[in-house]
Amino acid sequence: MKNKKMNWNRIKLNMKNVYQLTITIGCLFCFSGCALHDGITNYFNSTDHYLNFKQDQRVMYEPGAEEFAATAASELPLAIKKVESRQYSTFSDKIMIYVTKTPESFKKMTGRGVSAMMYRKSIFLSPKLLEKPDTIKLYIAHELSHLHLHQHLGDYAYLGIPSWFLEGLAAFVSDGGGAENVTDDEVMESIRSGNHFIPFENSGLRDLFRPRYASYFKIRHKFKHHLFYRQCMLFVSFLENEHPAQFKKFIIDLKNGIDFSDSFRISFEADAMTKWNEFKTKIIES
Template sequence: MRRATAAAALLLFAGCAAAPPHRDAIHELSGFEALAADPRVRHEPGAREYAERVAAVLPAAIEQVEAVHYRPFAAPVAVYVCGSEACFERNVAGATRFTAAVVYDNRLVLAPRLFTREPQRLQPILVHELSHLHLGQRLAHYTMRIPVWFHEGLASLAAEGGGADLVDEEEARRTAAAGRHFLPDERHDETRRKNADQWQLRISMFYRQSMMFLGHLKALAESRFRRLLLELQDGARFDDAFAGTFGAAALELALEFFSRLRCGRSECSEAAGAP
């Protein structure tokens, strides 16, 4: 595995941050057993029951992502199920405390917490990570050609809030109305990632606000939103695709969106931002 790909490929649910996997991760994953009922799901020996739960929701999860992304997966999906924290730690260096699902090298690894402590999150988190995997199959995992807010907003949108589920929309609106929200760069910088801490936001708040903004764009004109996603999946530059589709930069439309949220909680003589 190329080092650059590895560095950009690991997606941590807690922040979808990039981090290098173990050198022997591929070897470790080869020890997983394929589930007879659905070989796309592979599990640590002894974790077949967990794998069966994944297999039960995987087809619908894949369909959900493909519908939101407007395209099928470019390659077969593989999901690896860890039945123990030791398994997860072996395959995801240092990530056990922070993540519920990890994607690298076109593989998605699920932590046991999704089957023990947080079973209600299995389906939404699976969809969230499948969204990352879907883009990764076409553009390289967690590509820096697309800003983090778009990656996470799209994944949360596809998952109907999965990944952003620790913050509800009302709390996100209050926070944004108070002036605490992310903003896209004037020009997307493909050499650096801007995560939640850039705006001193909780990760789940960042995901929720990003999801709300993308949901707003989709509601404005789904045909344009669809065109944007397809162009990005074809490798178009982010700023060019966004402006060409919506007729304005992402920053301009985000300023308008968050200004309207503020006006919704105070008296505004007229709507702020772009018409």
């Protein structure tokens, strides 16, 4: 009887570990616009072949990517300062940046074909960024915004933050990282025409399997993901500009573990949809 009980406890412990791992992998992919099944196998790829960048031990790089690593290292201090200032606290854990040599090696590590990604509690950078060197600092700050919140919240609580706010905050903090291919005027026109996202407040396990990004909202544009990010960014910017003290309280409450919906309603004395309608009305009347 004692052995059976011990075995059952071991099974429950293993199931809990599997569940936690699924949440960890899933939430990282969910808020990078990727479905859960795309990322599980890549999660276990080794980073042992990455080399330390001597001038900044927070930066690792694949052989052959040292020049890219030097650029990333030079942009890192200011990006960290920007995120800590605009998100009202320091990072609570170490920061690690992995610089890949080729887009193929980036995809092999992350399962994605994007330019940058917060993944495995670190940041991965693709040499796609070298096509537009001026955007490197933007993307580093964007991904640092995600990492900063993730460090403070942990896997499960991070999963509870809606994608529109995560991406809007990251684009806002980074001065447009991930949204640089569209203009504010394009965003305002898209909102006037009804081609926009809806600021939902609840996020969770369902978003692991169907992330709510541009495609979910049927946003139409050549650069639909950039349009989605910039729409989110301008809404977050509106909240911060119109209600700076409340916005700060909201971010701090989130990091203290208060539910997104509760934090939003307590801080702004309204739900997200009400504030969105105020934002939308301001654009329509402009």
